[in-house]
Amino acid sequence: MFLDGLDVSMVGVALPSLGAELGLSTTALQWIVNGYVLGFGGLLLLGGRTADLLGRRRVFLVALAVFAVASLVGGLVDDPTLLIASRFVKGLAAAFTAPTAMSILTTTFKEGPSRNRALAIFSVFGASGYSSGLILGGLLTSAGWRWTFLMPVPFALLALVVGAALIPRQPRADTGGHDLFGAATLVSGMLLAVYTVVAAPARGWTDPLTVVSFVGAAALLAAFLVIEQKVPHPLVRLGVLRIGSIVRANLAIVALFGSYLSFQFMMTIFLQSILGWSPLKMALALLPAGVIVAIGSPFVGRLIDRFGTPRIIAAALASLSAGYVWFLIAGSDQPSYPVAVLPSVLLLGVGFALGFTSIMSQATEGVDDSEQGLASGLVQTSAQVGAALVLALTTALVTSGSHSATAVAGFHQFQPGLVLVTGVALVGLAITTWPLTRHALSPRH
Template identity: 70%
Template sequence: MTDIETTPIRPTTTAPNPPRQADKTPPKWSARLWSILLVACFALFLDGLDVSMVGVALPSIGADLGLSTTALQWIISGYVLGFGGLLLLGGRAGDLLGRRQVFLVALAVFAAASLMGAIVDSGTLLIVSRVIKGVAAAFTAPTAMSIITTTFKQGKDRNRALAIFSVFGASGYSCGLIFSGFLTELGWRWTFIAPVPLALGALLVGYFVIPRSKPTATGGVDLLGALTLSSGMLLAVYSLVALPEVGADNLLPLITLIAAAALLAAFFVVENRVRYPLVRLGILRNGPVARANLCIIGLFGTFLSFQFLMSIYLQSVLGWSPLQMALALAPAGILVVIISPITGRLITRYGSPRLIMVALASLSAGYVLFLFNGSSPEPNYLTDVLPSILLLGGGFAFGFSSIMAQGTDGIEDSEQGLASGLVQTSGQIGGAVVLAGVTILVTSGSHATTGIDVGWSQFQPGLILITAVALAALAVATAPLWQRNGKAGQHRLRS
């Protein structure tokens, strides 16, 4: 309206051209804006770097510290449970306490926990450092994103910034796969040392460039909800992975499982009664949102568990070096980096439900293919391994952004943060649960003694579970399609 009123004498000759040209011109940002964006991006980069880099180093860690497969599982689960259990609280804390303050403190804790993991000589202390690191990431990730959304104005500026933000996350995972092989060859502790200077550098730059912020939300922090959710999930995963080691006669896993159920039940009671809940449970009555939260479990849970399984199987059973293992998985990360920037346009054109179905179908096909090819005593990488890796990388690249889009589609602006945080939380916690189930199946087959074939028989049940979870997520994603076809068939019969 303003442009039309101030330029009434040239409405048909020049007015239409500047807007079209402006649409094609990328926004010009100052050095300060770029610095703020890069600091926030590095926080997400570190999260992706950590998960993939430590995953490749697991066999070396286990050999050096004398850790069992169950203990190694906790090095991954401790991080994702700390992350997922407090992710929603982290986003809320930034709104209530100030994003700059929360981000910088959490980033400092992240660096300290990483350094702690590099110097400890105890498996227990290493796992503790991983939990602390996950908790720190639960505060850096959502505050980094909120710093971006409040710094860059809505529209092209914000969309461009968020696209760069997503690419950094994917790049962190890919770089972790590649660098971990080289670093683990030097010593697994280097995989913990490497993120420290990056985190400290981001902390130093962030201190000077991120503007001071005041709390932007009112109300309270649902500490009781966060405590019951995170502690309940920790106990649930512990109960599952402890059972094969202590035996059915030991009542401790049963007791902790009952305690976990009680804590999770208390979480739902708290969320229904507290004035400022961590999660408004009514949001899950939205069908697409509920399906997105289930699909992210199938996507992230199986992908994380597959990396854990392959890291141990390829290195400990087949004798691959950490560098060979890292390079073997690297094409998946590279595909994520290449595909992620264009996924937004594909979602706009085809819709997130279709892309989610394609992604989960690709993921499931990759697992099924490896079930048939992976049993070879000396698998050929190009024919037996690489096809599955490419299917998995493509599936994850298309699926993650599509699920995030569906999980927030149609949600009021006031609950966008809740919806996106809920999907991420489901992915992290679901990942820990699926990984726990895979660990149970692998450790229950550890009675096997020698031979490559025996080693495959020990790992195969875990891969079957991974495949089943992916197929279940695919069924959830395609459920609306079958429902529509069923209703259409009934309508034709009636007519």
């Protein structure tokens, strides 16, 4: 978890320097990020289920080794195609390590207070990695962008050694795993869906190839759903999708990640390209959110034990919504950091601290240990694909009338994107609070 947060934030800070040194166009540069998103989002669901079927320890260690090698290759190559390919392979590896790591946690700790505390610690490491990556990215980029790609290698090797020593062995599952057609349609459908979403802003949402890709992805995923209902041992038991709390958790993570990452994307452009801030200054400006998550997450487990996940998720999305609304109101071409930026950053930090742990807890509640990898992969797939879709729509709104995201004229051109992320957060809040409101209004017997 620390490693994933570290890698994503460091590479984001290093992109301008990387593009300048290798002479990459804006389109090529975005695929340094999108290549990772494509591999990660496309195979998360398969990665989680594979861990259930083949053994979590085995899948985790193999994928972690691939992650380390891909990180090393990415830091050594000069060819843009190889660099993007290494990011794609790294995303594939993360698609197996992320849900497997979470399912190891949820099967080790029983549902309830102990699991909630474990998930809170899990969140602390993610926030610490992301916050550290912002600062390290700013510092390492000044020495050379390659260091931001090479930095994860020793962390991955350390995790590999410790994982081999501490993670207990697990036998293969007795049933399942004989669904080759389901696996083929799932992987191809998810890859095509994620590719279409991340490529659409540059190509155009109404471009014939974009439309055909969307139709093809929908057809493949529809075929997957049909296959899963017919085969004796489905790769994904669709009954999981009939559990209301799990469905709401997956929609909530779309609202959380989609709005948060899109807002951060806009803030990065606004602070660096419009206000002329350095990468390090920008990182320090956004750092309070990560600090709040790191400090506050350990206490979220206790709040969940007392109030339940739905109320904590609702509070999280309310805090996020308030942060976006505040920046919409207080933002300007020359905003005051203490008045306009910092309050929004603090509200987002509170929202993310409350939301991530509680959503992950709700997404795995009531799921048998044999399907914890599936539930973990499902919620993380929702997070990544949802974030990619919201970010693509935000990018389209921010760059409308401009040739690139960095050619925006001022704060007013960010306002449609801010309205979008606010709307996404509010929709998530409405979905989360509806069962609570319905229960409160129902007549008592």
